[in-house]
Amino acid sequence: MLPAAHVLVLTDNLYLAQEFQKLTATKLELEQVRFTYCCSPTSAETMRPFGIEPVQVRSAWPQLVQRYSLVISAHCKQLFPAEMVKQVRCVNIHPGLNPYNRGWFPQVFSILNKLPLGATIHEIDAELDHGSIIVQQPVHVQDYDTSLTAYTRVQAAELELVDEHLVAIVAGTYTTTAPGQEGNLNLKKDFNKLLELDLDETLTMRQALDRLRALTHGTYRNAYFYGENGKKIYVNINLQPESNG
Structure with a gap:
C-alpha cells in the first residue's frame, strides 16, 4: 500500500474519467491515495453533472502545486504552464505514439501521413507531448478505420497501460526513456x-x-x-x- 497522497486528474473526456475511476477502485495499493477529478471550464456543462468540477490551470496552478503531489492529464485540453511542471510532477496520458503526430487528434494525422499511432504515457515538460516516455503501446491503423474507430482502439490501449502502470506512476517508481527524435507536431x-x-x-x-x-x-x-x-x-x-x- 502506498502512503497517503493526493492526485489531481485533469480530463475533458467523460468516458476516460469514469473508466479511470473504476480502475483506481480495483487497486488495493492505492487505498490511501486520494484522487480528485477536474476538467477545463469549456467542458463544465458536460462534466459537472458527474461530479467533475472545472479548473483554469493557467490561473490556478500556484494552488495546484501546493495541493497535489501528482497531476495526471487524461485528454485535458489545457496546456500546463512551464512553472507548474517544474514544481509538481505532471504525467500525460496521450492518444498518440510519441514522438509521431504529437498534438491534436493523432489518429486523424496517422490515417493521412501513415506515421505510427498508439497510446503513450509520458512526463510533461514545457513542450507539447514532448516529455520523457514512461510507457507506450502501438495501435495498428486498419485500411477501413475512421477517426472514431482508430480512436476507440487507442483509448482501449490507454486504459490497458493505466491499469498496468498506475501504481508505479503514483509512487514515482517507473523509469523513463527519451523520445528517439523530435517527431512532428500538429496543432x-x-x-x-x-x-x-x-x-x-x-x-x-x-x-x-x-x-x-x-x-x-x-x-x-x-x-x-x-x-x-x-x-x-x-x-x-x-x-x-x-x-x-
Whole structure:
C-alpha cells in the first residue's frame, strides 16, 4: 500500500474519467491515495453533472502545486504552464505514439501521413507531448478505420497501460526513456485546414478516401463543402470490412 497522497486528474473526456475511476477502485495499493477529478471550464456543462468540477490551470496552478503531489492529464485540453511542471510532477496520458503526430487528434494525422499511432504515457515538460516516455503501446491503423474507430482502439490501449502502470506512476517508481527524435507536431489549426473539401482538387481515390475517413468521427460534423446555396454540406463516410463468414 502506498502512503497517503493526493492526485489531481485533469480530463475533458467523460468516458476516460469514469473508466479511470473504476480502475483506481480495483487497486488495493492505492487505498490511501486520494484522487480528485477536474476538467477545463469549456467542458463544465458536460462534466459537472458527474461530479467533475472545472479548473483554469493557467490561473490556478500556484494552488495546484501546493495541493497535489501528482497531476495526471487524461485528454485535458489545457496546456500546463512551464512553472507548474517544474514544481509538481505532471504525467500525460496521450492518444498518440510519441514522438509521431504529437498534438491534436493523432489518429486523424496517422490515417493521412501513415506515421505510427498508439497510446503513450509520458512526463510533461514545457513542450507539447514532448516529455520523457514512461510507457507506450502501438495501435495498428486498419485500411477501413475512421477517426472514431482508430480512436476507440487507442483509448482501449490507454486504459490497458493505466491499469498496468498506475501504481508505479503514483509512487514515482517507473523509469523513463527519451523520445528517439523530435517527431512532428500538429496543432488545432492544422486540423481545421483539412475540414473544407475543395471539389476541384485532384486526388487519387486512396487519398480521397483517407481524407474522408480521417475526418469521420461518429456524428461530428467535420468535413464539408459548400453547396450551390452557399451553405455547408457535411460529409461522413461509412466503411464496412467484409465479414469472415
